[in-house]
Amino acid sequence: MNFSQILSILAARKGILSWVFLVTVTTTIIISLVLPKTYTATASLVIDSKGADPVTGFMLPATLMPGYMATQVDIIQSHNVALKVVDKLDVASSPLAKSQFEKATKGEGDIRDWYADLFLQNLDVHPSRESSVIEISYKGADPKFAASLANAFAQAYINTNLQLKIEPAKQAAIWFDQEIKGLRQNVEIAQQKLSAYQKEHGIASSDDRxxxxxxxxxxxxxxxxxxxxxxYDSTSRHSQLKRGVESEAPEVLANSLIQGLKSQLAQAQNKLMDVSQHLGNNHPQYQAAQAEVTNLRNLINAETAKTSSSVGQTARVSKQREGEIKAALAAQKEHVLKFKSERDEMAVLLREAESAQRIYDNALLRFGQTNMESKSGQTNIAILNPAVPPIKHSSPRITLNIFLSIILGMLLGTGIAIASEVLDRRVRSAEDLAQLIDLPMLADLNNTAKNAAGVLSKLRQIFKKKPSSEHTIPKYQLFAK
Structure with a gap:
């Protein structure tokens, strides 16, 4: 079925098309006029999601903005916010509301939940795509009631948002308050351990011992x-004295007294040689000179022995001093190691005390912050435009409904006309006849200009003079149409 055939069908069945069109448009107009008028009140909210929190200083990243706005829309449409609206309007105590609830539910369920769900059915929330504005719309038969519901939902959302922000902070503040007591005890115990250890070992925090x-x-x-x-030096010299001649020892040679006695001995020996050349052994001068030499030699030997003995004594004293210093050094090492061990243990106790103090300070800081958050009454949501009672109703939209009914009526009329033609198929054009008898079409009298007009006039004259049978006339009529 081509377009020309459809046009011929619509032209032939224009009565059905017109009837369906008029019925559709008339019905739409009547229904639009009969339907109760609905008013839509809208409240606008602005959400400052890019600003920093006044207490925590937290800023929402730009990448989380779409999800944040979607979350706010879900919160507005939540059952919790609707319950706050019901409580704010005090619906549960209204006799009319109770009667409507009893009539609708027969007393089953909670009136608050029922009205909350009922209010949510007429609520519509639209977030802006490129801004931080959310519009809360409510539809109702009464414009004042619709405006009050829209404003009530806006205020309930602000209160819920503040509650969702404050409640976790309150719980955290309570938990921190309980934990701080235990952390304070830990700090006191650590400080007591440190003080007791310092007092026991006599160590101060700033001790430089x-x-x-x-x-x-x-x-x-x-x-x-x-x-x-x-x-080593004194022992070496003492060993040399024992192995060699004492008179040639460095200590002896370096002794001025011995060297002076040796000089006197040389002079006494020279004097004895001179006396021995002139005097005999029994001469008093000879004996005096010899006694002087002997006396000087004894003094030299005594001083040499004394010097050698002093070297040995020095070696013994040096060994004894070395032993004493070794013992003192070992004792000092042990004392230093013990003192280091005490300092290390004190350092551990000091770190424990500092760690406990640091944890306590951080917990105290977080407690103060969460306590401020729990008492904060600030929110990042503000009412941009409160809802006002609308003057014009939002539905039904008579003009739009009539326009849509015209389109729908035309579509329905066309569909019903084509359906009627399918149920009762008739020949309305040359194409229909060609399809019906399945033969090629030789000529179309409707599309022939002058020849067709002449042929038709002749055919009419023939039919007037000699009418044909019932089966012949419709065929000529079909061709003459």
Whole structure:
């Protein structure tokens, strides 16, 4: 079925098309006039999601903005917000509301939940795509009631948003308050342990005794090195004295008294040689000179023995001093190690006290912050435009309904006309006849200009003079149409 056939069908069945069209438009107009008028009141809210929180200083990232706005829309349309609206309007105590609830539910369920769901059915929330504005619309038969419901939902949403922000902070503040008590006890216990340990071992926090004791240890170590060198030197000289001639020892040669006695001995020996050349052995001068030489030799030997003995005594003293320094050094090492161990243990206790104090300070800081958040009455939502009672109704839209009914009536009329033609198919054009008898079409009298007019006039004359049978006339009529 082509377009020309459809046009011919619509032209033939224009009565059905007109009837369906008029019925559709008339019905739409009547229904639009009969339907109760509905008023839509809209309240606009602005959400400052890009600003920093006044307490925490937190700023919402730009990437989370779409999800944040969608979350706010879900909160507005939540059952919790609707319950706040019901409580704000005090619907549950209204006798009329109770009677409507009893009539609708027969007393089953909660009146608050029922009205909350009923209010949500007429609520419409539209977030802006490129701004932070949300529009809350409510539809109702009474414009004042619709405006009050829209404003009530806006205020309930602000209160719910503030509650969702405050309640976690309150719970956190309560938890921090309980935990801070235990953290304070931990700090006190750690401080007591540290103070008791310092008092027991006599260590102060700013004590520099470790440096002093370490300096003493280094000093003893240096003294031990010097004592060992001195002991080695004195022992070596004493050994040389024992192995060699004492008179040739460096200590003896360096002794001025011995060298002076040796000089006197040389002079006495020269004097004895001179006396022995002139006097005999029994001469008093000879004996006096010989006695002087003997006396000087005894003095030299005594001083040499004394010097050798002093070297040995020095070696023994050096060894004894070395031993004492070694013992003092070992004792000082043990004292320093013990003091280091005490300081290390005190450092552990000090770190524990500092850690407990740091945890307590952080918890106290978070407690103060959450406590401020729990008492904060500020929110990032503000009412931009409160809802006012609308003057004109939002539905039914008579003009729009008539326009749509015209389109619908034309579509329905066309569909019904075509359906009627399908049920009762008739020949309305040359194409229909060609399809019906399945033969090629030789000529179309409707589309022939002058020849067709002449042929038709002749056919009419023939039919007037000689009428044909009932089966013949419709065929000519079909061709003459």
């Amino acid at each position: 470790l440096d002093i004791e370490t300096g003493r240890l280094n000093e003893l170590s240096n003294q031990l090195v010097m004592a060992q060198a001195q002991t």
